[in-house]
Amino acid sequence: MYTPEAMISWSDSIKKGDRNGLSKAITLIESQKPEDRLVANQLIRQIGSLDANSFRIGITGPPGAGKSTLIETLGLSLIHQGHKVAVLSIDPSSAITKGSILGDKTRMQNLAIEPNAFIRPSPSGNQLGGVARHTRESIWLCEAAGFDYILVETAGIGQSEYLVSTMTDLTLLINIPGSGDDLQGIKKGILEWADIIVLNKADDDKDIRLNTSYKDLLVASQFTQSKYSGWNRKILKISALYKKGIDELLTEIENFKTYINENQAIKKYRQEQLVAYFHQNLKDKLWESLENKPELTEFLIQTEKNILRLEISPEEATDISLRFIFALFNKK
Ligand SMILES: Nc1nc2c(ncn2[C@@H]2O[C@H](COP(=O)(O)OP(=O)(O)OP(=O)(O)O)[C@@H](O)[C@H]2O)c(=O)[nH]1
Ligand SMILES: [Mg+2]
Known part of the structure; x- marks a missing residue:
């Protein structure tokens, strides 16, 4: 356990930009042990204001689309402009396989050696929600440590692309020219979350597949718009x-940043994200705490059988189950 003095000196070292202190704090956040969670909560409180003057970009797209390559290119450009860049990831595949992603750092070799860059390889965990929570808190810590651009990579599988948009200011969707007539590996739903769309691997302007994919994306994206009303979303090759x-992309990112700052949309959106996160977290934890109760599990199994035997309707079953759950709480 840490003394209050040790906690203060730890959080102070993070605020001064100490990378070891930052890494140690992220490791603590990723820990599954309840006692570590208590210390992590304390540390986050100690860090204080979350009103950092930062910009958070989520980068999503199908596996192999070039997310890490783009992050390295963008990251280096931002550092040359005088920014400090942190790279984090939500990695559903590492959450499932529990494997550590060694590749992240080696794919961003040039960025990894920059003193003003901080790259945190994907954490492993047993559920996407947990991994996402780590990423959210890691963002706050990186901002406290003075990183003003936070780039979060996530592969466009499962829920992760939606999750990344709940913790960043800008969602950048990467797609690549496909061979078929459908959008390459992209579920159309993600277009609802994207604020800038890029078509990567546009190495050769004359590539026919490139122009076909560009048109496909243009058509598909017309049915949706950025969550910031009034922002005119573009597709860049x-x-x-x-x-x-890359310069055009950086300009577009800058335009977006100016747009949401002028409208105060960034502040409002971050507040909405925090409140939505609180509600989701409350629901998840409430359900988790219930799932650990064997008498409830038994009751639910029996109720399911009753529904299937058409003895009660799902609506009635819900009411009865709620009464059972409240009674469980009252027993304590
Ligand atoms: N030709 C071409 N290849 C590219 C481009 N961008 C990335 N690649 C290559 O595409 C492959 C995948 O790139 P990554 O940056 O690892 O892609 P990713 O989206 O991060 O991949 P995952 O994290 O595995 O989902 C690598 O071999 C890159 O060198 C590009 O603009 N043109
Ligand atoms: Mg990658």
Whole structure:
């Protein structure tokens, strides 16, 4: 356990930009032990104001679309402009396989050696929600440590692309030219969350697949719009590997940043994200605490059988189950 003095000196060292202190804090956040959670909560409280002057970008797209390559290219450009860049990830595959993603750092070799960059390889965990919570809290810690651009990578599988949009200011969707007539690996739902769309691997302007994919994306994206009403969403062709179209992308990111700052939308949106997170977390934890009660499990199994035998309707079953749950709480 840490003394109050030790906690203060730890949080002070993070605020001064100490990378070891920051890494140690993120490790603590990722820990599954309840006692570590208590210390993590204390540390986050100690860090204080979350009103950082930062910009958070979520980068999502199908596996292999070039997310890490683009992050390295963007990250280096931002550092050359004088910014401090932190790279985090929500990685559903590592959450499922529990594998550590060694690749992250090696794919961003040039960025990894920059003193003003901080790259945290994906955490492993047993559920996506947990991994996402770590990422959210890691963002706050990186901001406290003075990183003003936070880039969060997530593969566009499962719920992770939606989750990344609940913790960042800008969602950047990367797609690649496909061979078929459908959008390459993208579920159309994500278009609702994207604020800027890029078509990566546009190495050669004359590539026919590129122009077909561009048109497909244009058509698909017309049915949805950015969550910031009034923002005119664009689709840009880039090559992250050969650094084509990167200046245009940086300008577009800057335009977006100006737009949401002018409208105070960033502040409002971050407040909404915090409140939504609180409600979701409350629901998850409430359900988790109930799931640990064997008498409830038994009751629910029996209730399911009753529904299937058409003895009660799902609506009635819900009311009865709620009464059972409240009675369980009152017993304590
Ligand atoms: N030709 C070409 N290849 C690219 C471009 N961008 C990335 N690549 C290549 O595409 C492959 C995948 O790139 P990554 O950056 O690892 O892609 P990713 O989306 O991060 O992949 P995951 O994290 O595994 O989902 C690598 O071999 C890159 O070199 C590009 O603009 N043009
Ligand atoms: Mg990657």
